[in-house]
Every structure is written in structure tokens, then in C-alpha cells.
Amino acid sequence: MIVIKIIDIKNFMAHLLLQETFDHFLLFEARAVTSSEMVLKGKRRADWYDSEMWQQMQAETGSHDCGYMTWAEMRETVFLFIKGKKSPDKLYIDLETSEKQRKQILGEKISAECDQMPSLRLQIRFEKGELLMVPVVSYPVFTLDRSGESLWEEALQSFLRHYKIAFQRET
Secondary structure (H helix, E strand, O other), X not given: OOEEEEOOHHHXXXXXXXXXXXXXOEEEEEEEEOOOEEEEEOEOXXXXXXXXXXXXXXXXXXXXXXXXXEHHXXXXXXXXXXXXXXOOOEEEEEEEOOHHHHXXXXXXXXXXXXXXXXXXXXXXXXXXXXXXXXXXXXXXXOOOOOHHHHHHHHHHHXXXXXXXXXXXXXX
């Protein structure tokens, strides 16, 4: 496992909170501490939607992805909570790739068995003026094959380079 330290925090936060760079990720959880604390759980409540709408959402995004809000849906809420003259004391955002992204990142070898496909999560932590990202791979069953971890780490670093987000890899 690696840790990625973001060098230019202002640029990264603009990508995260003001641009669509991370909008395709699913939100697992977000926590922000300013003068108060906000916790957002990204799990979508199926009972909130009528059955027809829920079935339509599942057909469009798949049953797993449908179960979580996208970052695009929640980004403004987080931004409005933390914006101001002072930086938040703490900001923790746990994102997950969509099923389509996982298949692209992991390739045919790993993604051939969808029920065995690991989840690829991105934990973003801002605290005490430092911003760290931790790519996490969670396997649904025990396996000795850890190739998904290196594929996810490399894909994330390529993603950051593509958007010109300065970072330093730490181990």
C-alpha cells in the first residue's frame, strides 16, 4: 500500500470541490470538521425512491453503483459546508470507483468474475495543513493475488498526472 501526498493542495481542492474531475466516483462517506462536524453517508436509501425510479436507476447504473450517491451529487454540499476564510480542521472523503471504472482499471483478468472483483476506494484526508490520499483495495474473498493493488495505485497516479495534480508517492 502507498500513500500519496498532495503537493499543491489549493489546485487539488479546486479539482475536488469546484470541477468535475472526481464526479464519476461514488461517495462512500465524507466528514468535515469546521465550527461543527458534518458526516455524509453516500449509501442511497432505496425506500426514498418509488419502485419504478429505483428500477430505472439500477438499469442505468447497475445495482452496486445505484446504491451510492455520486460525488457529483454531493460535491456542492461538502463545498458549501467547508467554504470560508479558514480551512477545515479535518476533511475526510472516502470515494469508490464505479463498476465500469473497476473493469477498466483491473482489466479482463481480474474483472472476468464480477462477484469476485475487489472494490477500489480512494481515501482523501486533509488535516493540519497536509493532504494525503490512500488508494485502498478491498477484496470480497480471501486471495493471495494482490495485483489489483498495484493496478489501482498506478491508475490513480496516472489520473493525477493527467489532471496535473502535483503529488509525491510515499510508502
